[in-house]
Amino acid sequence: MSSNASAHPDVMPATNPRAIQGAGAEPSLHDPAGAPGPAALQAESVSKHYQVRPAGWLARPQTLHALRPVSLRLDPGRTLAVVGESGSGKTTLARLLTLIEQPASGRIALAGQWTDDPSVPRKALQARVQMVFQNPFASLNPRKTVAAILEEPLQIQGRLGAVQRRDRVMDLLDRVGLSPTHAARYPHMFSGGQRQRIAIARALMLEPSVVVADEPVSALDVSVQAQILNLFMDLQGQLGTAWVFISHNLAVVEQLAHDVLVLLMGRPVEMAPAARLFAAPAHPYTQALLQASPQLQTGGQVVPVAVLRGEPPSALSPPAGCPFHTRCPEARTVCAESVPDLKDVGETRVACHAR
Ligand SMILES: Nc1ncnc2c1ncn2[C@@H]1O[C@H](COP(=O)(O)OP(=O)(O)OP(=O)(O)O)[C@@H](O)[C@H]1O
Ligand code: SF4
Numbered sequence: 245m246s247s248n249a250s251a252h253p254d255v256m257p258a259t260n261p262r263a264i265q266g267a268g269a270e271p272s273l274h275d276p277a278g279a280p281g282p283a284a285l286q287a288e289s290v291s292k293h294y295q296v297r298p299a300g301w302l303a304r305p306q307t308l309h310a311l312r313p314v315s316l317r318l319d320p321g322r323t324l325a326v327v328g329e330s331g332s333g334k335t336t337l338a339r340l341l342t343l344i345e346q347p348a349s350g351r352i353a354l355a356g357q358w359t360d361d362p363s364v365p366r367k368a369l370q371a372r373v374q375m376v377f378q379n380p381f382a383s384l385n386p387r388k389t390v391a392a393i394l395e396e397p398l399q400i401q402g403r404l405g406a407v408q409r410r411d412r413v414m415d416l417l418d419r420v421g422l423s424p425t426h427a428a429r430y431p432h433m434f435s436g437g438q439r440q441r442i443a444i445a446r447a448l449m450l451e452p453s454v455v456v457a458d459e460p461v462s463a464l465d466v467s468v469q470a471q472i473l474n475l476f477m478d479l480q481g482q483l484g485t486a487w488v489f490i491s492h493n494l495a496v497v498e499q500l501a502h503d504v505l506v507l508l509m510g511r512p513v514e515m516a517p518a519a520r521l522f523a524a525p526a527h528p529y530t531q532a533l534l535q536a537s538p539q540l541q542t543g544g545q546v547v548p549v550a551v552l553r554g555e556p557p558s559a560l561s562p563p564a565g566c567p568f569h570t571r572c573p574e575a576r577t578v579c580a581e582s583v584p585d586l587k588d589v590g591e592t593r594v595a596c597h598a599r
């Protein structure tokens with residue numbers, strides 16, 4: 245059992261095999277033993293930038309690179325965790341994967357169908373990926389009953405008749421641990437944990453291939469977090485949904501994820517099976533994140549000391565070379581000169597000149 249299991253006593257470790265390997269020229273999360281069917285989710289070099297105008301009268305618009313090209317593959321029934329400090333691009337990636345925003349480059353496939361295929365209607369693709377947001381208080385319409393909130397995605401997609409829609413509402417309420425009597429109530433009549441259960445039920449109404457959950461438990465009371473995390477794992481076991489799970493809490497990630505992607509200032513810097521990453525984090529930034537995680541000891545091993553020193557650089561004027569070089573205890577001359585490419589080191593893909 246992992247050393248931090250006591251923090252989440254009723255969270256069971258995920259049982260799926262954990263394996264990632266780089267594939268092809270692009271940095272990529274890939275399960276070599278993967279399912280025979282299409283991946284639940286694939287991203288091919290997706291990136292995003294914004295034009296922003298810094299404060300000041302005469303300031304000229306600048307380009308902020310929120311996400312540099314990222315490629316990944318996620319098979320059905322697996323959970324990919326995305327971690328990184330604030331501003332590292334996690335939500336930006338979530339918004340691209342859920343088709344809420346268009347990438348500046350690259351493309352995405354859901355259950356084998358690519359977003360740039362003109363023969364696939366956008367609405368059909370959108371139904372295959374759903375999002376669970378951080379704040380269940382803000383994400384549910386206060387003027388609608390739970391039944392209306394849950395039925396809405398089916399109505400928008402023009403699926404099922406009224407009776408079947410109602411049956412599905414009842415089925416999902418049951419699956420997320422709520423009762424049929426809750427269907428007629430309004431969101432304000434529920435606790436935070438119950439509201440997040442409603443949000444999860446809504447995300448599953450269309451039987452998506454992938455659910456992207458952006459910090460889904462961080463707004464909840466600690467005592468409720470473990471129940472919701474257990475629910476994620478139960479539902480994955482029942483439905484085979486793939487999850488992208490964004491979290492600051494590495495103890496949670498260790499319990500839940502099969503694979504982990506680490507972002508640093510919009511760049512993927514480490515990709516590994518979760519067991520591998522927590523046992524032997526390769527990138528100095530990953531090591532520092534683990535070191536900074538108060539509840540975590542990696543399997544009793546002492547992680548090499550690499551404290552996150554200093555402030556992260558400005559996203560508008562990132563340093564040349566490795567974006568971690570101003571804070572890295574292992575930095576060397578080349579680190580300030582060139583950005584390291586992702587390369588395979590055993591099971592891990594890592595972008596570091598020292599590896
Ligand atoms: N709509 C936008 N316009 C301009 N800049 C943006 C926009 N959205 C995000 N950014 C910038 O992109 C970078 C990545 O932001 P993002 O929200 O993806 O980070 P994050 O990893 O989710 O952070 P957090 O952990 O704080 O939620 C940040 O520098 C952010 O300020
Ligand atoms: S490339 Fe250099 S600065 Fe960046 S993490 Fe590796 S050793 Fe540190």
Ligand SMILES: [Mg+2]
Pocket residue numbers: 334335336458
């Ligand atoms: Mg975010």
